[in-house]
Amino acid sequence: MFNRILVAVDASETSDLALQAAIRLASEQHARLRIVHVIDATNINNFGAEFIDQPAMLESIARNGQSILAQAETAATAAGVGVETHLVQIETMNQRVSEMIAHDAEAWPADLIVIGTHGRRGLTRLLLGSVAEGTARLAVKPVLLIPGK
Numbered sequence: 001m002f003n004r005i006l007v008a009v010d011a012s013e014t015s016d017l018a019l020q021a022a023i024r025l026a027s028e029q030h031a032r033l034r035i036v037h038v039i040d041a042t043n044i045n046n047f048g049a050e051f052i053d054q055p056a057m058l059e060s061i062a063r064n065g066q067s068i069l070a071q072a073e074t075a076a077t078a079a080g081v082g083v084e085t086h087l088v089q090i091e092t093m094n095q096r097v098s099e100m101i102a103h104d105a106e107a108w109p110a111d112l113i114v115i116g117t118h119g120r121r122g123l124t125r126l127l128l129g130s131v132a133e134g135t136a137r138l139a140v141k142p143v144l145l146i147p148g149k
Contacts, residue, residue, distance in 0.1 A: 002026075006034045006110035008101045008135070011068045014116035014148040019072050021146045022114040026081045031111070033083045035072045036104050037065045038097045040090040062087065098134025105141050113143045 007022035009015040019035070026033040039061050069085040076083035088100045105113045117132040136143040 002029045002031050002111040004034065004108065004110045005029070005031050005112045005114060006036060006101075006105045006108060006141075007072075007114040008036050008038070008116075008131075009068055009072050010037065011071075012116065012118070014118050014146070016116075017148065018114050018116035018146040019075060021144070023076050023079045023081055025112075025114070025144075026076070026083075027079055031081075033076050033081050034104075034108055034110065035069055035076065035083060035085045036088055036101060037068050037072075037085075038088045038090060038100050039065045040097065042090055042093050042095075062089070096134060097131045098138055101131070101135045102139040102141075105139060110141050113139055113141050114146060115143065116146045116148060118148055 002025065005022055005026050007019055009019055022033060022035075025031070041058055041061075065087045069087060073083050073085050086104065088104055090097070090100055101113065101115065113135060115132045115135055117130070132143075132145055136145060
């Protein structure tokens with residue numbers, strides 16, 4: 001049913017649950033797995049740009065993202081799943097993580113997107129937004145939402 005499954009990871013407990021679910025599903029379906037992590041280069045300016053070395057900060061963020069992807073890839077490979085990783089970088093202020101995930105899923109092209117929900121409610125959800133909700137709303141592919149514990 002699914003030949004190409006995309007899962008978004010961010011090193012949170014919830015994204016680890018989503019990764020585990022995606023690995024199980026990819027194994028059962030004999031599907032290829034694409035693991036993505038999104039970094040936001042535009043947020044570096046929010047750290048007080050005059051006080052930091054922006055290129056060094058971006059390099060550090062990218063290294064951390066690659067580390068997250070490497071750990072996820074190791075888990076998928078150990079389960080015998082065909083896997084690839086992709087570090088997605090937001091470079092313009094008007095892009096959001098959810099848009100980048102949905103866009104990558106379409107461009108790859110995925111048959112299914114798996115993403116964890118953080119279970120925020122009320123004012124916290126309103127203020128922080130929801131990457132999972134935004135992805136589900138924007139994606140033209142089916143989205144499997146994995147709730148946190």
